[in-house]
Amino acid sequence: MTDYEPVIGLEIHVQLSTQTKMFCSCALSFGEEPNTRTCPVCLGLPGTLPVVNAQAVHFGLMMGLAFGSEIAPRSIFHRKNYFYPDLPKGYQISQYDIPLCAGGHLGDVRLHRIHLEEDAAKLIHLGESGRIHGSSASVVDFNRGGTPLAEIVSEPDLRSAEQAREWLTLLRVTLRQLGVSDVNMEEGSLRCDANVSIRPAGSAALGTKTELKNMNSFRFVMQGINAEIERQTALLEAGEQVSQETLHFDPASGRLTPLRSKEEAHDYRYFPEPDLVPLAPTEEMVQAARDALPELPAERAERYRRDWGLPEETARLFAFRPELGDYFEAAATAADDSAAVATWVKDELLSRLAAESDPAASNVPPTMLAKLVGLVQDGRVTRGAGRQVLDRLVEHGGDPAEIVEAEGLGAMGDDGELATIVARVIEEHPDVAERVRGGNPKAIGALVGPVMKETKGRADGGEVNRLLREQLGV
Amino acid sequence: MLSQDQVLHVARLARLELSEAELEVMAGELSGVLGHIEKISELGDLDDVAPTSHVVAVENALRADEPRPSLPPEVALAGAPDPAQGGFRVPSPGAAPA
Amino acid sequence: MSDLLDLTASEAAEGVRTGTVDHGELWTAYRERALADELNAFSWVSGEVTPPEVERNAPLGGVPVAVKDLFCTEGIPSQAGSKILEGYRPPYTATAVERLTSAGAPLLAKTHQDEFAMGSSTENCAFGPVLNPWDRSRVPGGSSGGSAAAVASGAAPWAIGTDTGGSIRQPAALCGIVGLKPTYGAVSRYGMIAFASSLDQAGPFTRDVTDCALLFGAMVGQDPCDSTSLRFPEPVGVPSATDLRGIRLGVPQELSGEGIDEGVLKTFRATLDRARELGAEIVDITLPHAPHALAAYYLIAPAEASSNLARYDGVRYGLRDPADDLLSMYTHTRAQGFGAEVKRRIMLGTYALSSGYYDAYYGKAQKVRTKIAEDFTAAWRVCDFMVSPTSPGAAFELGAKTDDPWAMYLNDYCTVPVSLAGLPAISIPNGLADELPTGFQIAGPAFSENRILDAAHALEQAIGFDGSRARAA
Ligand SMILES: [Mg+2]
Ligand SMILES: [Zn+2]
DSSP: OOEEEEEEEEEEEEOOSBBOSSOOOOOSSSSSSSTSSSOOTTTOTTTTTOHHHHHHHHHHHHHHHHHEEEESBBBEEEEEEEEETTTTTTTTEEEOOOOOOEEEEEETTEEEEEEEEEOOOOOEEGGGGGSGGGGEEEEEEETTTTTTTEEEEHHHHHHOHHHHHHHHHHEEEEEEHHTTOOOOTTTTSSEEEEEEEEETTTSSOOOOOOOOEEOSSHHHHHHHHHHHHHHHHHHHHTTTOOOEEEEETTTTTTTESSSSOGOOOOOOOOEEOHHHOBBBHHHHHHHHHHHTOOOOOOHHHHHHHHHHOOOOHHHHHHSHHHHHHHHHHHHHHSOOOOHHHHHHIIIIHHHHHTOOGGGGGSOOOOHHHHHHHHHHHTSSSHHHHHHHHHHHHHHHOOOHHHHHHHHHHOOOSSSHHHHHHHHHHHHOHHHHHHHHHTTOOGHHHHHHHHHHTTTTTSSOHHHHHHHHHHHHHH | OOOOHHHHHHHHTOOOOOOHHHHHHHHHHHHHHHHHHGGGGGGGGOSOOOSSSSSOOOOEEEEOOOOOOOHHHHHHTOOOSSSEEEEEEOOOOOOSSS | OOHHHHHHHHHHHHHHHHHHHHHHHHHHHHHHHHHTTOSSEEEEEOOOSOOOOOTTTTTTTTTEEEEEEOOOOOTTTTTTOOOTTTTTOOOOOOHHHHHHTTTTEEEEEEEOGGGGOOOOSSSOTTTTOOOTTTTBBBBOOSSSHHHHHHHHHSSSEEHHHHHHHHTTHHHHHHSSEEEEEOOOSSSTTTTTTSSOOTTOEEEEEEESSSHHHHHHHOOOOTTTOOOOOOOSSSOOOOOOOOOOOTTTTEEEEEGSSSSHHHHHHHHHHHHHHHHTTTTEEEEEEEOGGGGGGHHHHHHHHHHHHHGGGOOOOSSSSSSOOOOHHHHHHHHHHHHHSSSSHHHHHHHHHHHHSSSTIIIIIIIIIHHHHHHHHHHHHHHHHTHHHHEEEESSOOBBTTTTTTHHHHHHGGGGTTTTTHHHOOOOOEHHHEETTEEEEEEEEEEEETTTTHHHHHHHHHHHHHHHHOOOOHHHH
C-alpha cells in the first residue's frame, strides 16, 4: 500500500498588542465586564466611521520586515460582508487583493501574506434557559470587537503535525520578541486554522485540501492535523475522494465535523472600503519599523552557535528563552570558558530553579556563577564540590570563593594530607589491601570510595588512584 | 431578466424575507432597472481604465494609538432590543458564519 | 413677528450682532412657525421655549438651523426616515451639526427625508411624504425634501441636508431655494447615517447665495473622525460678484437637450442669455460619458448601500422581530423595517457585488466613474464652470413616479455625473416654469466653492427670483 505525504499550510490570526482597537480609540479589553470597552464606532452605530490605528500599521510593517516580506507600496482595505451577531457592521474590515505584506519566510517555511483586520466580538452561549420556547440564546459582548488582528498565512511547506507545532512555537517566540503581540493562546490572542491535504509520497501534485478552523492550543493543532491526516488517508485507501470542506476539530471527542453545508456557500461580496483611504507606507514609516526590530530568536541562536560555539540544542534554548540568553551572555562575558558557563547554566543552575523562572531574579548573579565556573575550571574546586557551592549560592547567595573558604570545600593541594588519608584507609581495610597485593588490582575501587568520603569530595579522583597504587606498590 | 431563483438567492445574501408576491414584483422591477443599467456594457474597451473607489487623493489617514474613554455600558445597551446579562441577546447561531 | 421671519439668515445674524434683533424672539418665532408647519417637513421640533445660549458675535449669530433626520444628534431622534430606526436616539452628535451649534446656530428641528436618503421625492419616508410649499399636491424633491420644504416655506431660516446623487440640488430646485453640494470630503461625514459612503456629502439649504456661503463656511473642515475628509484650502468668503466678466460657462449638450422638459430648458436658456449680458462667455462642451452616469451611479450607490445597511440587524438598536431562530430574526426584522425602495436598492447592490457579477457591474461602474471624472478634467481646460438645468423637470405630483423606479431615478440625470466625480455644485432658483420653480446648476473643479458662490451670486442678482409666495402660504 502507498504511504502518503501530508501537505500543511497554516493561517494564524494574532491579536496585536496595541493600546487601542484597530479602528476606534477604545482601550483593548482584558476580561472586563461585558460591553465596558465599546464606543459608537466599535458598536457599529449608524453614522460612525473607522480610522486606522497607526500603531497597528507599525506592528504590521515590523512583522513584514522581520520575515523579509515585500511591503505593499499601496494597499487598501476591503469590506468582507456577512451577517453574524458578533459582527456589528455586517462586514469585517480586512485586506483582500493587496495585503500589507506579501511573501517572506520564518525559518524554513515560506509566508504567503500578512494582512491587517479587525477581530469579531464574543458570543456567550446562554443555553436553553436563556430563552422562551426552549430554544437557546446567546449574548454578545463587544469588548473584543475591533481588536487589531494580523492574519499570517504560510505557504503549504509543512509536512507533519509535529513540524507545524514546532513552527508555531518559533512564530510565537518571534512575535513576542518583536513585541507586536503577547501571543497567549489561552486568552485567544493567537488562533490557528490549518489547510491539510495528503498526496502519495514523492508526487508533486497537491491533493484536495480541507480547512481545520480555530484550533486554540498548539496541542489541539497537532491533534487536529493528525486526526485529519488519518481521516484523509482512510478515505483514499478506501478508494474514496477527499471533498474540499471546512472542518471543526473537537479535542474532547477527537472528532472532525463539517462546519458549513454546501448550499450555505458563502459569498463575501468583497469591495474596497469607501470609508478608508489607501495605506501607502512612507520611507519614514518603514524606517521607524526597521529601527524598532530587535534581534530575533533564529538570528540569536545562530549567533550563539557562531560566536559562543554552543551546541544546537543549547543555542535554541537560550535564544527561545531570551531571559536565559541574557543571563548566559552576562555570565559568559565575565568568564573565560563560555562553553563551560553554558553547561553550568543549562545543566546545573536551571535544575535548581523553579521551571520557567528567570535566573537573573535568583540568588545567583551571572558574575557569581562565572566566578564559580572559574574556580572549577582551574581546578581549585572539584566539579562535585562546585555543585555543593552552587546549592549554597541558590539558597543564600553570596560569593563562591568565600563559601569554599568557609566550608573548606577547596580542592586538596599536594601537601601530603591526601597521602596520609590514603595510608589510613589502607590500614583500616587490610583485607582489601591483601587482595590488591594478591594480584587483583580491580579491588582498589573498594578503597576509592572511603577516601573520597574522608575528603568530602575535595580530592581529585585521578590523584587518589595514583596514591593508592603507589602505597600498595602495584 | 432575473429569475425568481436568482432573486431568492440575492434576498438570502441580503437577509431580506420576500413574500411570494414581493418576489414577483421585485424580479420584475430589478430586471427593469438592470435593463437600463446594461447600457454601460455598450461602452467600449475599459480594460486599461483604472477603477475609481476613492475620489479623494489622500493616503495614510492614521490615528495615534491613544485610548479614549469608552461608553458606560448602560449607554452602550440603551438601544438594545433584547438586553440580557450586560450584553445583547440574540437567538443562538448554529454553525460558524457562512 | 412675521417681519422677523422675512429676514434672510445673514440679515438676522447681523441683526443679532448689532442688537436690532433679539435672538430669543428669533428662536421663539421660528419654533412656533415650525410647530405650525403643515407640509410634514419636520420629524422633530425643539421643545426648548428659551433658546440655547449663544455667545455674542458667534459667526452664525444665533440663527437656528433645521437638520436632516439622518444627522445623528445626541439624545434626539435620528431615524433617517426609516421604520427600522424609529425613535432611535444616538449617544453622540454628528461633526457637521457640532460645528453649526458651536458657530452659533442652535438646533431648531430635524427634517423628514426619503428613507436612508434613497429617493428624489421624499415619498419614501416611513413617516409620510413631505409636501411642496409651491403646490401641496406635488413633491418637494428628495431625498432632503424636508429641509428644502422647511426653508422654502419659511419654517426654518436655513437647513442642512445631504447629497449623494442630487439629494440637495434637486429638492432645492423643486422648492425654489439655494442648495450646495460641496466637494467630496469638504464636510465631515462623521455622524451622517450612511447611504453611499463614496458619494455622500452634507451641504446647506438657504434662501439666497449669501446665506449659503455663511452656513457652508461654518460646516467645512477636516475631521480626525472621517478619514476621507479634507482640509478646505481657503477661507469661505462672502460672495460679492455682480458680473461674470472673463468667466467661461461650459454647456454640455448631453445635459441640456434630450430628456429635459421644454419649460425647464426655456428658463435655462434665458439664464444663459443673462449670463452673457453679465459678461460670461458661453462655450459648448461635451461630457461623453455623462449619459452612462446614471447606470454607473445605480450600481455603485446601491452596492455601497447594501453593505452600509447590513448593520440594521435587530441586534444592538432599532427594530427587532422576536423570532426564535437567528436567520428569521434577521430576515423578518429587515423585511419589516425597510421600505420598498430601500429593499430594491439593497437587492440591486447585493446582486451587483455578488460573485460572478462584480466585474460586469460594480467593477465596470467604477471604471465608468473614472472616465466621467476625466470628462470633467478635460472640460476644465475650456471652461471655468459646467452649467446645466438642475433637474430635467419641475416638481411632479405625489405618486406620479412611485410605480416606475427608473422614471424616478431620471430626476438625478443632471446631478449624478457631478457626484460621481466628487465635484462641488450649486443649484440656484432659476425662475418659474408653469408656476413651478426650476433650478440652475453650476459645477466647478474640486474646492472651487468660493468661485461657484461668486458666480451664483452674480446670476442670482440678474435672475431676481422671488420666493416669498412659498413663504406666504
Ligand atoms: Mg481573517
Ligand atoms: Zn470603540
